[in-house]
Amino acid sequence: MASRQTLGQLAETWACDYLQAQGFKLYTRNYRLRGGEIDLIGQDGEHLVFAEVRYRSREDFGGALYSVDLRKQQKIIRTAQHYLLLHPYDLACRFDVIAINAQQQITWLKNAFDAS
Template sequence: MTTSQQRGQQAENWACEYLQAQGFQVLSRNYRLRGGELDLIGRDADYLVFVEVRYRSSEKFGGAVHSISLAKQQRIIRTAQHYLLRYPVDLPCRFDVIAINQAQQITWIKNAFEI
């Protein structure tokens, strides 16, 4: 039996492999602050992208795609702002979501939410 943390790590591994196969350059994984975490940070063409990876074994309550609350979005945005203060870049930024279901189907939602 796997723990939810192990499932989350496996989902991030799948997301990394998928994104890299699409030409995405992964720059960082699991950037953490006390108030939040960025699962993946990378470059997609001319964008710096902050990626939230969501895995759900069930489609109840909307599945992985709909599991990111407004509060979670705000934590991701605050953490991204901290990252940009620490590592300034001259690129436009966006927030993407990788949603993975139990059948390991991956949905990449570009620009899933904004500041």
């Protein structure tokens, strides 16, 4: 059985391929700070998107879509703010979640949460 880290990397690759097939323009993967990480950053239409990829082999406790709790959201928002200081864009920002289950079905939840 693959490790959690390996499954996470695979899920990010699946999500990246899926998003790009939908017209998503990838800017960077795995943008890390000491206090957080953003899996995928790119452009979808007129939005700069900060995307969190979640893989869950089981649907217990709501599955992948519901696994991005408030604490995780706050870390993503802080990391996105740092990214924007270094890479300013004239685009509206959006926070998305890409959920992948054990059957590799992908759900792209646009505007999953906001920074307010």
